[in-house]
Amino acid sequence: MNRKIAVVGLGYVGLPVAVTFGNKxxxxxxxxxxxxIEELKNGYDRTNEVTDEKLKHTDIEYTSNSEDLKKADFIIIAVPTPIDKHNKPDLFPLIKASETVGKVITPDTIVVYESTVYPGATEEDCVPVLEKYSGLVCGKDFYVGYxxxxxxxxxxxxxxxxxxxxVSGQTPEVLDVVAEVYSSVVTAGVHKASSIKVAEAAKVIENTQRDVNIALxxxxxxxxxxxDIDTNEVLKASGTKWNFLNFKPGLVGGHCIGVDPYYLTHKAQEVGHHPEVILAxxxxxxxMAQYIASNVIKELLKQGLEVQGATVNVLGLTFKENCPDLRNTKVIHIIEELKEYGLKVTVNDVEADKTEAKKFFGLDLKDVNELETADVLLFAVPHKEYIDNVKEYLNLAKENGVLIDIKGNINSEDVQMNQKLWRL
Incomplete structure (x- = not known):
């Protein structure tokens, strides 16, 4: 493998890619x-995806100067592909990254996209940008893969x-090069897709499938x-069948499952098909956030507690457990709903960055020792810290308080006699 590799975008996806290649x-x-860039040069990854030790032993030239990309002839683009407030694909980061690469690309370079897109985006949306800013012709002067x-x-x-x-490539020859490059570090091996569109479609349906199953x-x-049936008990019983799929109810946020289906539905509608199951x-x-918030109110009333001014301790803000990622978290929607009902909400998250929580949501995250006992204790995200010390955290609810357990991690025997446990 004699290609010089560059990775554009060093976030949750790009950094692990760069570090893995940088090992060899x-x-x-x-x-x-x-x-x-400065943090990474100093051996610190704020996403916690890569340890300080791994950063120390990888050969990466970190840079924010796009001119340095001229030294590479195999460029991997791994930037976010979010949705806008109307749930439409937002290709702005991808297009800007393509502009940046287009300005510095050299002949015979292969540009590989890793960002999640709808089928056709690489060739229909990204290639024209690369050609415009490079003055080169794709398929003749440079090539793309996905x-x-x-x-x-x-x-x-x-x-x-x-x-x-x-892996996929514009031509069979390009596909072989892309496969060779990734095979040099991916021990699990590669699967050669027949076309770029097939690879794009494969990615977007992976998370769409999970989204639909969780919706069920x-x-x-x-x-x-x-x-009045315990969902956990039902799933436990059904799970004894060998082919029952192990999905559980919960909030669906983050940068993948809660976003990717909208890329597929956008393209489906563009070609004249209304995707009923996916959109449903x-x-x-x-x-679900609204549904959970309304049940907080119902449980307060059942306990004979006042709704207006009721206090709530929320444990967890990130979109998933044991991860500091706040992108597209649905917990914030529960918090906003509860505040609209007039409840006083305090939030703790042992993984999230306080500065980011303030920047994104205007929330002041509290340390555990700053939390007082509240009428409601909402286990929103089951971080390991919370699960390992669940009995201690249950003390953050009043003796007659309400426990809201979104992911079903609280054992009923740990609940005090006068407390009320509600879970999905």
Whole structure:
């Protein structure tokens, strides 16, 4: 493998990619965020995806100067692909990254996109930008490929090198080069997709499938709630069948499951198909925060507690457990709903960055020792710290308080006699 690799975008996806390649090759790591570059140069990763020890033993030239990308002939673009407030794909970061690369690309370079997109985006949206800013012709002077990211933030088992890598290329020859480059570090091996569009589609349906299955669990939880049946007990019983899928109800946020389906539905509608099942699942999952908040109010009333001015301790703000990522977290919607009802909400998160919480949501995260006993204790995100010390954290609810357990991690025997436990 004689390609010089560069990674554009050093976030939750790009940094693990760069570090893994940097263990065996010399890599250029580019990001427009200069403070991020300085932190990485000093051996610190604020996302907690890469340890200080791993950063120390990897050969990466960190830079925010795009001119340094000229030294590379295999450029991986791993920037966010979010949605806007109307749930439409926001390709702005991807287009800007393509502009940056287009301005410095040299002949015979292969540009590989890892960002999640709808089928066709690489060739229809990104290639014209690369051609415009480079003055080169794609397929003649330079080439593109697509290899969808499968990074799972906070997951230390399923990592970049241990997950099978789907790869695709503009031509069979380019595909072979892309496969060779990734095979040099991905121990799980690669899967050669027949086209870039197939690889794009494969990525976008991975999380769409999970989204729809979780939506089913959430709808079942709502039904079982009305029937006064414990959803956890139902799933435990059903799980004894060998082919029952192990999905659970909960909030669906983050940068993948709560976003990717909208990329697919956007493209589906563009070609004249209304994706009913996918959008129905999205509606259910997007409404779960409101459903949970309304049940907080119901449980307060059942306990004979005043709603106006009731106090709430929320444990966890990030979009998932054991991860500091606040992007597209749905916990904030529960908090906003409760505040609209007139409740006083205090939030703690042992993983989240306080500065980011303030910047994104205007929230002042409190340390555990700053929390007082409250009428409601809401276990929003089951970080390991909370689960390992659940009995201590239960003391943050009053003796006749309400316990809201979104992910079903509280054992009923740990609940005090006069407390009320509610969970999905």
């Amino acid at each position: 090759h010399k890599v250029i790591g580019f990001d427009i965020n200069e403070s991020r 290899s969808p990211e499968r990074i799972n933030p906070g997951d230390k088992v399923h990592t970049f090198e241990t997950i099978t890598k789907v 669990m959430n709808e079942l939880a709502i039904i079982f709630g009305k029937l 699942g999205r509606r259910i999952n997007d409404n």
